[in-house]
Amino acid sequence: MEICAVDIISSIEFDRTGDHLATGDRGGRVVLFERTYTRDHDGNRRDLEKMDFPITRHPEFRYKTEFQSHEPEFDYLKSLEIEEKINKIRWCQSANGALFLLSTNDKTIKFWKVHEKKVKKICDMNVDPAKAAGNGPVVGPSIPTSSKPYTANGGCLDKSLGLSNDFSFPPGGVPSLRLPVVLTSNEMSLVPRCRRIYAHAHDYHINSISNNSDGETFISADDLRINLWNLEISNQSFNIVDVKPANMEDLTGDNFSRISSYSLSYAGI
Structure with a gap:
């Protein structure tokens, strides 16, 4: 079986409970999985973990x-293609039965x-087809229509085509007209x-994201910078680490090792 390049998994992440798994691939898709509990022993999960049952x-x-x-994009200012591949996935705190994650x-x-979300369905059509036929033939695009004088706003000057002044709807309404339910x-x-899109804050490729323990902020890191974000504010970030040298010719491997140590220490690893 041949595997397409867009189907290759590029990122994988468990949530803190271990009940949900998220995978990202090179095609920009995120697939969620849920753990199934098919065990021979009944009881609460925490109680079962305390017992010494063999695996x-x-x-x-x-x-x-x-x-x-994500979708493929193109940066016209830098003439750079931005591929849709998912680099990192991070789970956030769940609330009200909903799952939250960063990609x-x-x-x-x-x-x-x-x-x-509950599925909504339309159960009735607007017009009864059996009674609609009595109102006259339906004019399609292939049926020629007679030319009548019309005004600029679409009104017809031929009064014989319009409703007479003494026309009135029946007291019970038109029986053949039904509103959709x-x-x-x-x-x-x-x-x-x-919910939010955080963009235009990194000049280099983002290689890591990490949400903080407060549940309100997260950090993103590229090769030379680390930014601090608030989950509810997408148009502003704070640069907390910047090891980019004034002259890019002075860039050495020490810069990359420092940015890695900064990101690990800030994330509490």
């Missing part, structure tokens, strides 16, 4: 949902919310929604 099988994850996180490619970070079913569907 009889590996944990299994079932497909949950997927969405297109990034080389230049743009996105904040996603995945939540369940939208019903909310019990079927649930997972809906991904992009």
